[in-house]
Amino acid sequence: MIPYGKQDIQKSDIDAVVEVLTSDFLTQGPKVPAFESAVTQKVGAKHALAVNSATSALHIACLALDLGEGDRLWTTPITFVASANCGLYCGAKVDFVDIDPKTYNICVNALRSKLEKAAKECTLPKVLVVVHLCGQPCDMQAIKSLADRHGVKVIEDASHAIGGKYQGEYIGNGRYSDVTVFSFHPVKIITTAEGGMALTNCDELADKMNLLRSHGITREPDLMTHEPDGPWYYQQVGLGFNYRMTELQAALGLSQLERLDKYVARRHEIAERYNESFEDLPIKAPWQHPDSYSALHLYVIRLNLTEIKSSHREVFESLRSLGIGVNLHYIPVHTQPYYRNMGFVPEDHPNAMAYYREAISLPIHPNLTNLEQQTVIEALKEAIFQ
């Protein structure tokens, strides 16, 4: 099976991890801060907090933004469930804004009208989680200006998007958001096995997230209620979690980060080749914003079903049977049973549903060979014209 995504592990990665294994620290050593500082320098953010997953990063970001009971979090229905679940972890209510039919990201017009309506009804969200789907950045400038007008905090779920650029600058610099979150799951752009990161330019948010990721415990005298009792002393000043990243993971991340630009460039080569091969097929290739540089975590096509005899499911099954590890990103979150039980109805978000009926993620990852890609292209043609 040719997988839709896969990590690239080289000898330098292995050496970096093995070196940590024989060092003094397996956790809470120098590699985590070194990884954090390398990422902040790469993307141009002030602070980075490495954690054990993007899910944890989303959770502590919401908590640091004071999201709690009685509050609301809005996000897009076309995302991984974690972008919405973080609101529920905090006891907040979750709601969705439909996607833009062209970019598949949150629709700015739908957001504007929903915010205006909510402002009148005093039901504005405290936090908006936008997702750079497939690595393509959302229209952050427009989103931030809407959010500011209504006093809404913005989290960028950039799980797909490290290495991508918006307005010529790396995603993660936080120019148009309060917190940005990266994921380092193996299918993502760079990996630490499991792992994630929360980035912010705000000192206060960074301090809060730093406490939240490690039990609410501090060893900083400045953050304590009184002078330390002695050199052993620490204080728990809030309620936190154990969301820490290990040294092994950070060493892997540091090593992978060196190849970030190469990875994204290779993804662009692959996408380019798909685009050219699909020009005459009854499918819609992903639209790319001219001002943006997508990290291209995913390459999603949409089937033009009126011109294809087979159904979406048949094309999908036929690709799988031909050894192509296609996938579907994502099942609209509001249609998941857990969310349906809260009263959401599929047709609340028609653009998301239309997308779900036609979308297929094709294999794209740095080690996909030209030969494998050709196999994917031929298999797709066969599946469509069978």
Ligand SMILES: *Cc1c(COP(=O)(O)O)cnc(C)c1O
């Ligand atoms: C992968 C992913 C997550 C969760 O990442 P983990 O590191 O696995 O917790 C969250 N949001 C989106 C959009 C993702 O793709």
